[in-house]
Amino acid sequence: MLMKKVFTRHEKGSVFRKQILDEINNLGVDSLGIVAIISVFMGAVVAIQTAHNITSAWVPSYTVGFTTRESIILEFSNTIICLILAGKVGSRIASEIGTMRVTEQIDALEIMGINSANYLILPKIVAAILIFPVLVVISMFLGVLGGWFAAAWLNVVTVTNYYEGITLDFIPFEIFYSVFKTIIFAFIITSVSGYYGYYTDGGALEVGQSSTKAVVISSILIILFNLIITQVMLG
């Protein structure tokens, strides 16, 4: 029902475009810092752990770079980053819309004749679908770079071996798979959080509860859809 309301009766186009730009800034650009930090460190950790687990001399050294790249592209940059975004962005959306509900700001929009669900939720969905893949691609690059830092500074493997690994047997479809998953996760995070925020009823306590529910349900759905999409696209 809510999604039907979200996707119907658009308000003014110029206002909608401005809202999308604002939301790209709020949901995406503001998350760049945390995404960058986590990606670099996670890339480095994956490289170190992979090197640590390679005990056989028969396993080539470039495996560290190869495994780091695959882990980052296939799973870390889309699923883990989106789980983090579910916490950061999801709680923000649910608490923002929930507060608007309990302070009658949504009622004020409705009385003006504005489709409040469309006005508040659709720009967030569109913005997240546009900006989350960008964040994920940046995360992939920084994750692989993190592994390179580990190789160069911590002598996990040689930089040459690491470079050989990250360029070995590269399959572009994996980027598409990762971006596709991110788009689905972006939709899940924004729509679930929008739903819980929009239907908040009560006061400050309920806003907090909506925010928590939004994060928990988004995270569970991300894990579930991760499995489904992976089985369908790679299984």
Place this chain on the structure above:
Amino acid sequence: MIETRHISKGFNDRMVITDINVAFDRGKTNLIIGPSGSGKTVLMKCIVGLLDVDDGQILFDNRMFTGMSFLEKKVIRQEIGMMFQGGALFDSMTVEENVMFPLTMFTKKSLEEKRDRVNFCLKRVNLENVNNLFPAEISGGMKKRVAIARAISMNPSYLFCDEPNSGLDPKTSIVIDNLISEITQEYQMTTVINTHDMNSVIEIGDKIAFIYNGKLWWVGDKHEILDTDNEELNSFVYATELTRRLKK
């Protein structure tokens, strides 16, 4: 004129308002009064369409509001201005953006024209040099005035105010009451105010509807209310020591 015909509304098998028949006149400040929990807010929310009535009809100048589609209601809603109890100003927008918001959404005015209108409305509610402040940076009384400015920015035919004086000191309350009354007469709006502030009743109550236990108990004006022999209304009007002394 706004008319309600036999409207009823309940939640979970509990009726909150029952069979309300009342007409609110143009150019007058119409007050809905009653004790807390009597159904005033539900009645107002039904009239403005935030809640769907279970039974009955609501008419805005003989236009049947109940049963209209979203788009049909949208036309009438653009003629409605509403001031909420807490102001309901958009936190993320400045005062200017708040007042400008309906103009941005529903008109094709240039930025200059919109600014002129915003400044006119803010001046009308005696607010100046607050355009760039955020709602969190202004006082409760100022928030109410900004809410009034936003409500009148589109030149509405109908103005609704939910508890306009709640949380305000008596002096500021009078300022807000007089402002609403002046604007009502100036623009010949149909104004409906939901209140339990007896000061407002005596000051600006051109027409008063007393709701008790979800039913319309009494209708009159600010002069008649003081001499009524309606027992429930009297216990509401003369609930405080001050009003009892004044009556004596």
